[in-house]
Amino acid sequence: MNYSIAFRTIVTKEVLRFIRIWPQTLLPPAITTALYFLIFGKLIGDRIGTIGGASYMDYIVPGIILMSVISHSYANVVSSFYSTKFQRNIEELLVAPIPNWVILGGYVSGGIIRGLLVGVVVALISLFFADIVVNNVVITLSVAVLTATLFSLAGFINAVLAESFDDISIIPNFVLTPLSYLGGVFYSVEMLPDVWQTISMGNPILYMINAFRYGFIGVTDVDIQIAFEITGGFIVMLTLFSLFLLHKGIGIKN
């Protein structure tokens, strides 16, 4: 059995899906982030000055790019896999001789591709507002890929456990968005009172955004190695949990 064909089939299906509906998937982040750059970066940022030696515009660009990667890699997998469940075409995959890791890998790859593509779109938009030279390409790319992987896995788990369309909007609206905003996209945690600095350190997104910012402009509030360890640790845990759910058929089988 050639699993690479099954894997490619799932990934191609996923990529064609979000490209076919590009006005819903690729266009909105371009418009939203352009407004962020204009309002926060240009109009307000000019009055804020510098953070860590970088202009406010340069400081917020990496966070806004990674926030887009997070929300879109998550959204792609959660909406696609839940729709597959809802329409019952998940049965096509369950009946076929595809191992669970191929199903998981295919959907997560779709999420990573959309997350990175949106990241590229937002980065291109940022070029109209900021003049950024990437400080460390390897760190920048690896943080982007690992973050997209982590949130694609999280989206997959959300979709597997969801029983209604409400269930797939709760986590993005009430968990991901607040954690992203509080993860230092628009500010340095050093600007916060001590107690809020300590609380912020419990937010894993803070580490990813700072590691990404380090890759871009060389400025960070956290240790890069810890950021990689936390992201890698979450990826391992979520992968194992996803495979467990698929193996048991929780949420997808009777």
Next chain:
Amino acid sequence: MNALSIRNLRKTYNNGFEALKGIDLDVEAGDFFALLGPNGAGKSTAIGIISSLINSTSGSVSIFGHDLNHERAKAKSCIGLVPQEVNFNQFDTVKNILLNQAGYYGTPRKLALQRTEYCLKQMDLWDKRDMVSRRLSGGMKRRVMIARALVHAPKLLILDEPTAGVDIEIRRSMWKMMQEVNQEGTTIILTTHYLEEAESLCRNIAIINHGKIVENSDMASLLARLHVDHFVLDLAQPIDAAPVIEGYQIERVADKVLNVAVPKEHGLNKLFSQLTAHNIEVISLKNKTNRLEQLFMDLVESSPKPTGVGR
């Protein structure tokens, strides 16, 4: 070799409902096999387990010699499933639905394209290949599901009520397609509520009720067990009362219509000669009930009722 062997298969759902109570079943390669049962009898659970959509509680399922638990990929490769309800992506084109399915089974692209064309032509859907599937009629959607199940050339095709809700013309054309697929060597397991369908298509049959197999034999010997046929007679002239003829149960249902129960040992000739003696002229007759339906009802009604938790 058996296309399907089931041994002591059990399924108890989380709420305690015991859907399958240790069934054994063999289906020979090349067979056209009917799996019948009333709603809630356990046939959908059995098909769900065979096709990996439901986890069994215990027991074994082997498909063309491959155990579903130990040689999962090989066993699954042999199966094509046509489910009861439409379950393909309704936003995708007909062609893509088949190409994706072929991909899931590891079929190389070139071969997948050839198989897609072949199956769509076989199901008379080739001219609809680029149509978004939600725009198809109900009958076409059913045929898409059959084409999809056949695209990876399975050795065992499971059809779970494939003609439910389609008109008689489409049903007849689907029967013809199923017979052609079977004649090409594919083993078919059919569940249906149309017993006429099972009687005309299938060579062997199992009836499941309350989670147990209550009958498993070939269709001819099962039908031979039916001792009484029921006929409706249309008469040329109205009559006031049903005639009394020894050995037959006759009921007058309208001025010119009689229902007659005809035991096989007496036959129709004696009935007609007696009716003629009573000056009753018959202008036409038809079977009151389908023969298999009669047997099915007898078997289902005589099997013991469950005592467990309801689902």
